[in-house]
Amino acid sequence: TRPVLLIPTDKRSIPQSLVSVLFGLASILLLLLVIDAVAKGRAGHAARNEGDNALLKAVNDIQALYATRFEKVSPFLGPVSLNVTVIETENKAHNVVPDSCRFVIDVRLNECYSHEEVLELLQGRVQSTLAPRSCRLRSTLIPETHPLVQAGLALGRSTYGSPTSSDKALMPFPALKIGPGDSARSHTADEYIHLHEIREGIQLYIQLLTHPA
CATH class of the missing domain: 3.40.630.10 (Zn peptidases)
Incomplete structure (x- = not known):
């Protein structure tokens, strides 16, 4: 041919x-899953310890994500891996407790998991809201x-x-x-x-x- x-x-x-x-x-x-995460808090004045710091909530969630273990390991692709690659708030002032914090999770899946399975598993570990950018790139x-x-x-x-x-x-x-x-x-x-x-x-x-x- x-x-x-x-x-x-x-x-x-x-x-x-x-x-x-x-x-x-x-x-x-490995298939790719990019997740946009948003941690919500409450704004306040930093000097008076007011508000509910969304940045700290995001940090706690990020620690929980890195502690997550995926039991299914592929003989070809190995284990699922994830990394937080971006974190930011809309806050521009040094003395304001942020009421929102966004971060991005780069997840590399193997053929043992679907996008939906991984998203459900991670959402159960964090308080932040997780939203996939796309589910079209599969293993x-x-x-x-x-x-x-x-x-x-x-x-x-x-x-x-x-x-x-x-x-x-x-x-x-x-x-x-x-x-x-x-x-x-x-x-x-x-x-x-x-x-x-x-x-x-x-x-x-x-x-x-x-x-x-």
Whole structure:
């Protein structure tokens, strides 16, 4: 079968004869769940110890989130992990107790949990209100028996679960995430890829697509 170059547009443009796809991304899929959290308090004057500090409520909830343990561990993706990446209040004055505090939770799930399960579990641990930004990026898995995977194994490659999200999660067909470069360089100030990595990646793609099933 002759390889086809796909430019992501919509599902209607996908050839019906498509059996598998190589998804090029630095990969030297945990699904992603981003949660917006809001802790509510009551404003007051800091000098008089008035109000109910929403910032302290948020801090207590963040501690509870980090203490949460997820028992189901994936053999490919490992355990669920979370990190609080943003915290802020609308308060601009130094002497006012904030009545609201917002923070963002970045959760990386494995295939053992759904978005809804994790959200319900975390909401039960905190007083803040949790709201998911989106539930469309879900965990994906290509069977180890798939010809693409078997070709990679025959070429001396190994399989593992990628801890970063990608458009692969949106593809309604078997897809293998593999690409040149080191994912650890992604989103760094001096992000780069070596020319020899690109050359090796092109050669590997050709070998995967032409390897006998």
